[in-house]
Amino acid sequence: MSSIQAMAPMSPMVSLLSLAPGLTVPSNSSAPALPITAVSPGFSAPAEAPSSRLTVSQPLSMPAKTMLANGVTAYMQQAPLAADCQLVVQLHTPFNSWAFNSMLSAMLVQGSPRTKALVNQLASRGVNVGTSSSPNSIALHLNGLKGQEASLVKWAQYLLTNPDVDPRTFQNLLQDTIKGQQEDIQQPEVQLSDAVHSVMYGSANPYTLSSTQTLRQLQQIRLGDVMAAFRSVLTRPEALRLTMNSTEPVAQQYQLLNTDWQYAPHAAYRQVTPEALPVVQYPVLVDRPKRVLVEKPDVKRAFVQKLWRAPKLGDPDYPAFMVLQDILGSQSWGFFRELRMRRELVYRANKNYSDIPQAHYYSVDFEVDFDKVQQGIDGLNTVVGDAMVNGVTPEQLQAAKKKTVLTMRQLIETNGGLNGLIDQYIDSGLPPVHPQQLLQDLGNVTLAQVQAVAHKVFGPANPSVLGVLAPRSVLNQL
Amino acid sequence: MTQPLALQPHTAMAGPARLLKQPVNRPGFGYTASGPSAAATNAAPAYGPVALPPPAFEGQFASPLGYPIRVYRLANGHRIVFEQRPTDALSLRTFVDAGSIDEDPIQGRTPFYGQTGLPPGIAHLDEHCHFLTTRHFPAKNQWVQVVDHLGVRKNASTSHEVIQHELVFNKEDLPAMLNLHGEMVLNPLYVKDHIEQEKSAVIREAQERGRHPGFQIYDRLWTLMFDRPGMQTLGKVSDIQRISPEHLQQFHQRFYTPDRMLTLISGQLDNLPATLAQLNQIFSSNPNTAQPIDAYQRQLRAVHLALPPGQVRTSSFVHPELTHSIVTLGFPAPDATQYRDRTAMTMLMAALVNEPDGLLTSTLIQNERLAHEVSVDYAALKQAGLFTVSMNTMPGQEVQLQQRALQLLTQLATTPINPELLERLKNQILVAFHKVLQSSEATTSMLGEAMIKGHGRYFAQYAQLVKSITPADIQRVASQCIRPDHYVLVYALPPSHPMAQQQAASMYSPSVLTPQGAPSGGWVL
Structure with a gap:
């Protein structure tokens, strides 16, 4: 069992300009230095690629990593010719359950008629909101039209700090999810895949649970569990990260996030990013x-x-x-x-x-x-x-x-x-x-x-x- | 009308733009083959230089994302469309104004049965055959091997009214890919042994698709509503098995004619004049010539409504993989020519399933718990349309759900939509349209299909149309389309259903389905 590779330590403002075409320093000399670091230090410039066929000609910046003043880790990249922008907020969770985290993340954007109405309003303004989950994380995804970066930042924080769960909506969603899972289990492809994964991984790996196990977990979820989880995860976040992709230069993205992103990990967990947490390695059960x-x-x-x-x-x-x-x-x-x-x-x-x-x-x-x-x-x-x-x-x-x-x-x-x-x-x-x-x-x-x-x-x-x-x-x- | 067509062997092709044999490793292909396919690859065609009339520029407009779209027409009628956008992955598609509608219907419910001389399923099988062998790549799968060597993604599809062939590739390979694409589209060879093998693949495709309840529902909906079943495109095993190479060649010659074809490229085109010139060379070599069609034939070449006014038709079946029931309602809807009504239909659908206040989702799922999933769909065809509402429910609730849904749907004709909600829906639809067009592949698919059906203007004006829709438009299409005495209904039931072991269909007779004034003449499939 080995833990995953830790992130390279962050340095203050670095000389990345030659590697990051989209990264510019404000001309105002009093502007604060940007604590942005390259995250592919071994990478040589695109022009040195071995074959002209193996290139992308779009002027993409290097992905950059930074820590905001409030301790939040953020990754940024610029694709100036695209027509959209994207912000993902990922929070670590300790639940080790895909089923539970799936419900948790769904409640963030579908937890009540009021929240649904808000998400609907956002969609009519160009901002689409979605969620994803893994056994150990939940994530909020916001995709906007070019130029809507500030809206993404604003509404992501609103959704994370104003969870609104209505018991009836919760029960309806849970029951409908259970029905969908019951339907999946009837399909021969799913039954075979469950059996194969079970032989390979057993029943302890939360990433490869069978559909039946997942169904069982869903059936055990109670509203009180979700509310308690929201209280612990959202009001006292242990680790979170942002990834932003935009048509704007990385420096502008940084300034926006550093100014407008207020939602931060609890003080006890500052500087802990989800990816830096140890990941449990689950063994396979067969050796041949x-x-x-x-x-x-x-x-x-x-x-x-x-x-x-x-x-x-x-x-x-x-x-x-x-x-x-x-x-x-x-x-x-x-x-x-x-x-x-x-x-x-x-x-x-x-x-x-x-x-x-x-x-x-x-x-x-x-x-x-x-x-x-x-x-x-x-x-x-x-x-x-x-x-x-x-x-x-x-x-x-x-x-x-x-x-x-x-x-x-x-x-x-x-x-x-x-x-x-x-x-x-x-x-x-x-x-x-x-x-x-x-x-x-x-x-x-x-x-x-x-x-x-x-x-x-x-x-x-x-x-x-x-x-x-x-x-x-x-x-x-x- | 049966129209026996004389087969024209490819070797006898005449015309100003014959394919020119070139020495090996021509720059036009940009590819040096080795291994078993090398000889044939080197025999592949390169086009021109042959003096041809220049393509006529037909017009230009901006895509919703602001990218310029230019339209040209070759002297033989073949249309060429370019969308210039900053991506190095190019999407190239040729659309053919043909499909399973050009075959004999599977069922003899229309006056056209037996009049095309083409067995059901032939359009789809022909689409497969384009990948098998071509004139300059005569060994089986040789053309596929060549394009696979270029790291290309290839696809094709056949629907009732359109066939399309697609390649996605790196822009550095553009000249070679244009030639290879033209070869595949224009020069399929129909070798009996290869076709027999491909028939097996098509039959397996039908078996795999047909297993899923969604496909069975779709097929039954179409069978009840139109003069063609949904599975017309795939064909039945017995029909597929009787398709001959001569049938296929006849299909190709009759429908792959310049007047019925359109080629569209989206991406970063560094030398548009050269690309246009190359496409002119390629598609001017099409040996097939347009065949005049009369009004009768034109009428034949479209899906038609077969549900008489005042009639309700139903069907039910049991599916072993279901644990719940699926209730699906189908209504006649505006055809593709009715731009304003099509757009209003889109609004109407959004008003039904919009979260959290969609009429169907809020009532049936959230408030009354009669359904746990609701989806809507709308297909606009040349001369007909189909609007469907599909709802998942627990066994035993089917009739109650169907009646309640019908009640809610008919409200749309009498109650105007809230203007504020309408504005919100418009914005959502426009945003979604804008975002899906960020993909060059999605753009070529949507734009090309619209243009080959003669509705490029609908695509170009879609945003303005959306903005112009009023509550009265939605009421109008609702009153025209959603009628309690004119629809089709399909029940898909789980094996555990109390009625599954009995004659399930009898439970859902039309007199039960329609609350009042059950029309006579409804029939159960």
């Missing part, structure tokens, strides 16, 4: 490939899923795995080609990758006729076996890199997209990076590294679980 069979008599086709432990964000072989994943997911080379084009077994093969530290895995699943389950499994093994034995070709490697550039270019069309990229890194305990840095890391991936990571992930020493859901008569044939 395992299999789980799930009987379901009323399905018309079988469902197959295989899940492997995979590198997570920040691991040295993460870029190589990104390349491998893209190649295996392409129409020409991976599961699609083998299972649909060559063997004619499936319509689609779904791939899923989770890079969160608490449950980092790669999975593939598909539907198949009862009499072709074994052929499907064989096809799946053929693909991963080929990746281990033969690796990938230079053309495949180059294509995967180009596609990643494309993905990045689409992501940064909006400040909302860019914000998601930053949060992904911070949530993993890593400093956020400039998209160009990601492309540079990717550009350095070699054929040998891709083959090596294929061995690591798909080899017999790595934990994996194969699951099949079908009627008993079909399972008996396997």
Whole structure:
């Protein structure tokens, strides 16, 4: 078990100007120095990228980290050509429950008719408000039109400091959420996925709880628990962070936040950021490939899923795995080609990758006729076996890199997209990076590294679980 | 009218803009292939230079985000549209004014049955075939391999009235991608063995989609409301299996004609004249020529309302994955040509499900707890429209919910919407419109579909239309559309439902459904 990497210590005003095109210092010499630091210190300028194809031409600033005068940690980045702005406020919670935090965060914006009306009013003015949660955090997301940064700051604080929960609204939302969960549990894909994750992670990892466990947690939530949680989390926040993405320069973002953001951690928790808190590492329960069979008599086709432990964000072989994943997911080379084009077994093969530290895995699943389950499994093994034995070709490697550039270019069309990229890194305990840095890391991936990571992930020493859901008569044939 | 079409072999194409064979590794493709696909890649087409009439500039307008949109028409009628915006990821789509509406209907409920000579499901299967083999990439999946080498995202879709082919790629690959896109759109090869394999994929697609209750509800709604079922686009297994290469070629020649096609690119276009010239070369080579259609054919090429006035039709089914019931109401709605009414429909829907004071959500979910989820949808087609309200409820509450919902919906015709609420809804809709257009992919999809249907003006004027809607507009469309004696109703029930083991449909006969004056002639599917 290891704790995640701590953030680099913050320094006062640093000479970042060469790395951060959007960062300017006010001309007024009496202006306070801005305690902003780069968060990708090892990154060289975009012009030094190894290939002109592996670039993004949008003038994005470096992501910057600062601490406001009131002790709040903030990350900022500028995408001047976008048409929106985004602010995310994340608060740490001690509850270790996705179900509970999901209700908690939903209550922030749907807790009463009055709150709903406010959120509705904001939407009509261009500010959309949403929430997200993890077992150990809740977050408020506000997305506005270009120039609405001050509104985002104002209304985020209002919602956090004026929680308004109406018992009837709470009960309605809880019951409706429970009904939705009950519905999900009926789906064969969900049942199989629950079984596979349960074998891999057991029932102690809050990030991989089964739908049934989540339902049970939902059914135990009481209004009093939520109100108590609001009192502890909102009125005495232990750790919170801001991430802002805007068309405005980072320096202006800093000035806005430093002036207008008043909601701060309780004095006892100053300078504690959510990402700096230790993250519990949950072990996997298998040390070699395992299999789980799930009987379901009323399905018309079988469902197959295989899940492997995979590198997570920040691991040295993460870029190589990104390349491998893209190649295996392409129409020409991976599961699609083998299972649909060559063997004619499936319509689609779904791939899923989770890079969160608490449950980092790669999975593939598909539907198949009862009499072709074994052929499907064989096809799946053929693909991963080929990746281990033969690796990938230079053309495949180059294509995967180009596609990643494309993905990045689409992501940064909006400040909302860019914000998601930053949060992904911070949530993993890593400093956020400039998209160009990601492309540079990717550009350095070699054929040998891709083959090596294929061995690591798909080899017999790595934990994996194969699951099949079908009627008993079909399972008996396997 | 059955119109046998003579098949025109590609080798016999004539015209001023033939594809020109070029030496290997032409700069136009920007790609050097190796491995098994190299030979064919190197045989791929590059277009021009052939003297062609210059494209005619048809006009320019600004997108809602302020990006310039320019429209051109080639001499053969093919339209080209550019949206210049600062993104290096380009979205390129070609739209075809065709779809499953151009096939024989699955069910023989219309006078057009059997008159097209094209089996149901052919438009969708043809869309798949464009990825299989093309004239210059004749090995199976060779074209796909080439574009995969360029790190491209590709997609295509077929609906009742529109087919579209999309590529998203890095701007450095623009010249190569234009050629590859043109090759895929214009030059599919219909090889029997490949098609047989793709039929299996299409059938599996239908099986996967058809499993979900939402698809089954949609299909039944359409079957009750229109002269085509919702699953017309996918086709039935027996129909798909009888599609031949000749059918497919006939479909392509009849509908992939310049007058029915539009190509749209959004992104940072560094050399627009060169791009336009290249597109001119590519799409001027289209060997298919426009075929005049008469009024009868024009009438045929649209989804039509099949629900007679004063009639209510119902359907119910049991789905093994449901734990609750889904009640869905469908009403005839304004067609795509009625811009003001379409816009008012959008307002009406927002007024129904808006949080926290939407008429349906506040009443049915918050106050009366008859439903735990409510959603609304509106499809505007060429000559018809469908407005749907779908509600999730606990077993046993279905009839009560349906009656209450109908009561609330009909209030919209008699009670004007609060002007303050209307202004708020307008702003929300405009903000949402503005935000979705921040994506170049979303923009090409929305703009292209509007233009190929002849409604580019609706897209361009949407913001002004939204601002101009009055409470009276909403009352008008509500009174025209939501009528207690003219709608369709589908119940999806869980296996645990008390009536599931019986003839569930009999429980929901039309006389039960309509509170007063149950119309005769309603029928149960």
